[in-house]
Amino acid sequence: MKSLRSLFALLLAVLLLGSNYAEAQTTTTTAKKPWSKTAKGGLIGAGGGAVVGGVLGRVIGGKNSTAGGAIIGAAVGGAGGALIGRRMDKQAAELRKEMAGAKVERVGEGIKITFDSGLLFTKNSSALTASAQENIQELAKTLVKYGDTNVVVEGHTDTSGNDAINNPLSQRRAQAVANYAQQQGVDASRFTVTGYGSRQPIADNTTEAGRAANRRVEVAIFANEKLKKAAEKGTI
Numbered sequence: 089m090k091s092l093r094s095l096f097a098l099l100l101a102v103l104l105l106g107s108n109y110a111e112a113q114t115t116t117t118t119a120k121k122p123w124s125k126t127a128k129g130g131l132i133g134a135g136g137g138a139v140v141g142g143v144l145g146r147v148i149g150g151k152n153s154t155a156g157g158a159i160i161g162a163a164v165g166g167a168g169g170a171l172i173g174r175r176m177d178k179q180a181a182e183l184r185k186e187m188a189g190a191k192v193e194r195v196g197e198g199i200k201i202t203f204d205s206g207l208l209f210t211k212n213s214s215a216l217t218a219s220a221q222e223n224i225q226e227l228a229k230t231l232v233k234y235g236d237t238n239v240v241v242e243g244h245t246d247t248s249g250n251d252a253i254n255n256p257l258s259q260r261r262a263q264a265v266a267n268y269a270q271q272q273g274v275d276a277s278r279f280t281v282t283g284y285g286s287r288q289p290i291a292d293n294t295t296e297a298g299r300a301a302n303r304r305v306e307v308a309i310f311a312n313e314k315l316k317k318a319a320e321k322g323t324i
Contacts, residue, residue: 154242154288154306155200155201155202155240155242155306155307155308156195156200156306156308158240158308158310159195159196159197159198159199159200159308159309159310160195160196162197162198162238162310162311163196163197164197164311164316164319164320165197166320167319167320167322168316168319168320168321168322169197169319171319171322171324172197172311172315172316172319172324173194173196173197175234175315175324176194176197176198176199176309177194179199179230179233179234179309180192180193180194180199182230182233183199183201183226183227183230186226186229186230187201187223187226187227188223189203189204189207189219189220189222189223190202190203190223190227191203195308196310197310197311198237198308198309198310198311199308199309199310200306200307200308200309201227201306201307201308201309202304202305202306202307203220203223203265203304203305203306203307204300204301204303204304205244205245205261205303205304205305206300206303207219207220207223208220208261208264208265208305209261209264212257214257214260214261214263214264215264216264216265216268220265220268221268224265224268224269224272225272227269227307228268228269228272228273228274229272231269231274231278231309232272232273232274235275236311236312236314236315236318237278237309237310237311237312237315238278238280238309238310238311238312239266239269239274239278239279239280239307239308239309240279240280240281240282240306240307240308240310241262241263241265241266241279241280241281241282241305241306241307242262242281242282242283242284242288242305242306242307242308243257243258243259243260243261243262243263243265243282243283243284243305244258244284244285244286244288244289244290244302244303244304244305244306245257245258245285245286245302245303246286246289246293246298246299246300246302246303247286247289247293247299247302248299251285251286254285254286255283255284255285256283257283257285258283258284258285259281259282259283260283261283261305262281262282262283262305263281263283265305265307266279266281278312286302289302290302290304
């Protein structure tokens with residue numbers, strides 16, 4: 089894991105150095121402004137497009153990728169990526185305002201949402217709680233409003249129990265989130281749903297806090313091919 093993080097840091101450093109060099113060649117009198125996440129996303133794509141995006145996706149997401157890795161891997165980059173990023177900025181702001189029970193992050197040219205399974209489901213269940221339904225209703229409203237996106241939903245568990253229990257449970261939980269969003273009017277063709285069981289922890293499974301963090305559902309939202317093509321043409 090340390091070596092993967094080092095590779096990630098190295099790739100970002102190379103891209104940022106390249107950007108600084110280009111800026112020095114083209115701008116000598118304009119004061120520098122703080123970079124937005126949109127601008128950074130555009131730079132990463134311009135530095136290597138889909139190839140760099142795919143590499144960073146694997147570094148972030150691991151062998152099988154994760155919601156964050158899926159977003160990075162699908163990046164357009166360049167000016168088109170910056171346009172998509174601005175649209176995602178607006179969408180993420182709306183989601184943060186309406187979804188109190190979820191963590192909403194801007195990642196590259198997309199949005200990553202993390203639900204604590206304890207807020208979505210009771211123990212060993214894939215039935216959505218009332219508060220979970222309220223959060224997913226708000227998510228669905230935004231997905232309907234911003235239609236040209238793909239949605240990845242991933243279920244994760246801790247290491248309690250065994251794979252025979254954890255794998256199907258994580259799949260059912262991810263599917264429950266996707267199904268409820270679809271019931272609110274989101275097109276089912278936009279979704280990819282996967283249960284990873286305990287294979288992709290984000291915290292230490294030897295502690296209760298770590299196990300709680302690992303029990304989660306992640307959602308990735310990123311541009312579909314229609315939006316990518318429009319962004320590359322500058323028509324969004």
